[in-house]
Amino acid sequence: MVIIKEENFMRTKFRRTVSFILAGVMITALSTGCGKQAKDKDESGRTIVSVSNYPSAEGKAKDNFDNAIAKFEKNNPDVVIKPDQWTFDLKSFYAKAAGGQLPTIFNSYFTEVGPSIEAGYISDITDVLKKRGYEGKFNPVLEDIIGRDGKIYAIPSSAYVLGLAYNVELFEKAGLMNEDGTPKQPKDWDEMVEFAIKIKEKTGAAGFQFPSTDNAGGWIFTCLAWSYGADFVKENEDGGYTAVFDSPEAVEALQFLKDLKWKYDVLPAEMLVSNSKTEEYFGTGQVGMYITAGDYPTKLKAYNTDVDTIGLMALPAGPKKHVTLLGGGVKMISANATEDQIDAAIRWHESSMNYKLTDNVKESINNTLSNMVENGILVGVKSMSPWSKETEYLNYYYDMIDEYANSDMNHVKLYNDFVENCPAEVRPEERICAQELYAILDTCIQAVWSDENSDPSEVLAKANNDFQNDYLNNY
Amino acid sequence: MNNLINRDKRITGKSKIRLFVKKNASGWLFLLPTVLILYTMVWRPTVMAGVWSLFKMRAYTIGEFIGLNNYKMVISHSQFVPILINTLKYVFWSLIIGFIPPVVLAIMINEVVYFKSASKIILYLPTIVPGIVCMIMWTYIYSPEPTGLLNMLLSKVGCGSFGWLNNPDFTIVGIIIMKTWKGLGGAMLLYYAGLQNVNSELYEAAVLDGAGMWKRAWNVTRPALAATLVLNFVNQINAVFQTLDEPLTMTGGGPNGASATLAYQLFQYGFRSGGKSTGQAMALGVIIFAILIVLTIFYFHVNKKIEENY
Numbered sequence: 001m002v003i004i005k006e007e008n009f010m011r012t013k014f015r016r017t018v019s020f021i022l023a024g025v026m027i028t029a030l031s032t033g034c035g036k037q038a039k040d041k042d043e044s045g046r047t048i049v050s051v052s053n054y055p056s057a058e059g060k061a062k063d064n065f066d067n068a069i070a071k072f073e074k075n076n077p078d079v080v081i082k083p084d085q086w087t088f089d090l091k092s093f094y095a096k097a098a099g100g101q102l103p104t105i106f107n108s109y110f111t112e113v114g115p116s117i118e119a120g121y122i123s124d125i126t127d128v129l130k131k132r133g134y135e136g137k138f139n140p141v142l143e144d145i146i147g148r149d150g151k152i153y154a155i156p157s158s159a160y161v162l163g164l165a166y167n168v169e170l171f172e173k174a175g176l177m178n179e180d181g182t183p184k185q186p187k188d189w190d191e192m193v194e195f196a197i198k199i200k201e202k203t204g205a206a207g208f209q210f211p212s213t214d215n216a217g218g219w220i221f222t223c224l225a226w227s228y229g230a231d232f233v234k235e236n237e238d239g240g241y242t243a244v245f246d247s248p249e250a251v252e253a254l255q256f257l258k259d260l261k262w263k264y265d266v267l268p269a270e271m272l273v274s275n276s277k278t279e280e281y282f283g284t285g286q287v288g289m290y291i292t293a294g295d296y297p298t299k300l301k302a303y304n305t306d307v308d309t310i311g312l313m314a315l316p317a318g319p320k321k322h323v324t325l326l327g328g329g330v331k332m333i334s335a336n337a338t339e340d341q342i343d344a345a346i347r348w349h350e351s352s353m354n355y356k357l358t359d360n361v362k363e364s365i366n367n368t369l370s371n372m373v374e375n376g377i378l379v380g381v382k383s384m385s386p387w388s389k390e391t392e393y394l395n396y397y398y399d400m401i402d403e404y405a406n407s408d409m410n411h412v413k414l415y416n417d418f419v420e421n422c423p424a425e426v427r428p429e430e431r432i433c434a435q436e437l438y439a440i441l442d443t444c445i446q447a448v449w450s451d452e453n454s455d456p457s458e459v460l461a462k463a464n465n466d467f468q469n470d471y472l473n474n475y
Numbered sequence: 476m477n478n479l480i481n482r483d484k485r486i487t488g489k490s491k492i493r494l495f496v497k498k499n500a501s502g503w504l505f506l507l508p509t510v511l512i513l514y515t516m517v518w519r520p521t522v523m524a525g526v527w528s529l530f531k532m533r534a535y536t537i538g539e540f541i542g543l544n545n546y547k548m549v550i551s552h553s554q555f556v557p558i559l560i561n562t563l564k565y566v567f568w569s570l571i572i573g574f575i576p577p578v579v580l581a582i583m584i585n586e587v588v589y590f591k592s593a594s595k596i597i598l599y600l601p602t603i604v605p606g607i608v609c610m611i612m613w614t615y616i617y618s619p620e621p622t623g624l625l626n627m628l629l630s631k632v633g634c635g636s637f638g639w640l641n642n643p644d645f646t647i648v649g650i651i652i653m654k655t656w657k658g659l660g661g662a663m664l665l666y667y668a669g670l671q672n673v674n675s676e677l678y679e680a681a682v683l684d685g686a687g688m689w690k691r692a693w694n695v696t697r698p699a700l701a702a703t704l705v706l707n708f709v710n711q712i713n714a715v716f717q718t719l720d721e722p723l724t725m726t727g728g729g730p731n732g733a734s735a736t737l738a739y740q741l742f743q744y745g746f747r748s749g750g751k752s753t754g755q756a757m758a759l760g761v762i763i764f765a766i767l768i769v770l771t772i773f774y775f776h777v778n779k780k781i782e783e784n785y
Contacts, residue, residue, distance in 0.1 A: 099535070443732050
């Protein structure tokens with residue numbers, strides 16, 4: 001009897017202990033996950049800077065990152081770098097920002113600078129940049145993108161304009177390559193259609209591809225429509241905004257897209273195409289041309305695309321304008337950062353990217369390009385630079401691209417010339433409700449592709465009206 | 476005397492509480508982790524979304540109180556009604572296409588003599604295919620290119636290519652076929668388990684009474700499966716009403732919004748608006764929650780009735 005009682009007692013005691021331990025572990029785990037303002041100094045008084053995009057997988061990229069941290073901390077004994085594996089994505093960005101969990105300095109895109117300023121999630125870095133001699137060093141076309149009201153909120157880390165990517169093999173089969181290895185350049189959209197028809201006739205592959213989902217179609221359509229003379233949003237005198245893309249010019253641009261499918265039949269049959277699907281079609285040699293930016297070779301890595309089979313040239317002109325869309329990447333600094341952290345974060349950024357050509361910067365450029373060559377990514381495209389033409393960085397970077405080039409430079413010569421002496425107007429994306437505009441334009445493209453009898457003017461009139469009522473009136 | 480009685484009552488009351496705590500403490504502590512997780516991941520976000528839906532949100536930062544303005548914006552949005560209709564179409568087609576096949580298959584497997592286990596495994600296999608893999612695979616099956624699997628089959632029988640998910644009239648049906656293929660095995664096993672409880676003597680008696688296959692299915696099998704049928708019916712409506720992954724992955728809500736659902740629209744508000752429409756995302760979340768809570772109450776009501784009856 002006594003033994004049984006003791007057993008019961010032991011069992012109860014054991015159960016209670018286990019439950020206490022379990023509860024304790026859970027409470028600790030949950031409480032450590034709760035938002036807490038990160039410290040800005042460590043025990044020895046060094047400024048803590050957390051940095052995004054730390055590679056998660058073991059390998060050369062991670063080793064390079066670790067080496068860069070060690071070297072930076074040696075040269076900057078007042079700073080300690082905390083690597084953070086988070087890379088920018090829209091799904092987690094705003095929640096992290098609101099919770100004060102962003103790394104001190106992180107990568108993002110041109111498109112996110114405006115909304116981040118409006119939400120108050122990034123720091124004004126004007127004073128520190130001035131102090132560090134940045135005045136006049138950024139490419140002037142980027143000023144409107146990285147700043148507001150004379151203040152700077154982001155450091156551009158890459159920039160590109162849209163061009164026309166083409167498949168070298170399909171171009172050769174269609175007789176569209178010159179003897180020197182450059183492609184024939186379609187001067188306008190009509191000529192591009194002629195090229196697309198030739199590709200389809202001679203090779204059976206689709207001549208051209210245009211995205212239509214995930215806001216990607218709308219994004220590129222804005223640029224296409226600008227070249228027809230269209231505009232999208234007009235600012236009113238009272239500070240409000242009016243949608244103006246029910247214009248004949250925008251209708252003409254949408255009619256052009258409709259004709260690609262129903263009149264010329266140069267598109268693939270799949271019409272619900274995201275950016276990545278477009279890249280898949282192009283990267284696997286199923287389409288002759290698509291509109292993309294100078295950073296496209298990295299995106300084709302997933303398809304093991306042979307670097308000798310892809311090239312890039314200038315964007316064709318429209319009937320009213322020759323215009324291209326500007327995009328790129330930026331480094332932003334969290335709104336929680338102190339003055340010391342902003343200064344240290346910019347110094348960290350300078351260790352890999354600097355208008356001054358330091359040894360570290362040279363090493364970083366060499367590492368990046370050699371990694372691209374090792375991974376079979378095309379090196380040769382000279383995208384638009386975040387720096388002005390006078391900086392040492394730019395000249396060295398372009399020289400190194402020539403040195404590391406892993407394919408015929410003539411395949412990308414027309415794009416490089418287009419960037420260097422751009423004959424086209426370079427426009428940043430629409431600023432007001434851009435993502436909502438792209439989403440609604442995606443549906444317009446799908447509407448004219450899914451119904452041969454659709455009327456582009458009706459489609460755009462409805463979209464214009466919906467955009468005004470759903471978004472601009474509430475802006 | 477009275478004082479003594481009261482003191483005894485107090486002591487009894489106190490010791491009752493002590494006894495209750497002593498008896499249940501470990502139980503409550505075992506529940507605590509789950510309660511904390513539910514609080515952090517479900518209850519708090521649900522309540523906060525309801526509260527924040529009344530404020531002007533700038534991403535996840537709270538602005539001024541705007542009452543029901545976010546709800547007004549969501550409901551007056553030009554796509555709200557078409558998307559609500561789409562969502563109901565998903566539910567409708569899922570009941571037409573997806574509700575009966577698992578029952579039929581469960582009965583068939585119950586009836587077959589040979590390859591019973593093999594059939595169960597084969598039919599259950601799609602359920603263990605990861606969701607995203609399944610969606611990508613079906614995107615290729617439905618590809619409107621001549622190289623798409625279904626179009627290749629059509630060309631073998633001399634037909635031309637079809638647009639499949641590119642066709643606004645087929646896109647929801649196509650997605651429901653895929654969802655049915657994926658979920659059929661799980662539902663089928665539930666029905667099959669239910670069938671194991673049916674007394675075989677009932678079938679024998681029905682046969683002696685001259686009942687054919689259909690009469691047996693209606694008069695013997697159906698009442699035996701009634702509980703599972705009703706619960707699956709309500710569960711299916713609940714699950715399909717929240718469809719998000721498929722339009723997001725397979726169609727981007729297209730063509731021309733034909734496959735967009737309320738959950739997809741919530742995703743657009745929440746993650747593709749540069750943080751401008753977070754308030755509307757929360758308002759729409761509350762609207763979906765309200766619709767589903769009605770269904771859930773109905774579900775519990777039915778569940779209770781079934782438990783009482785069977």
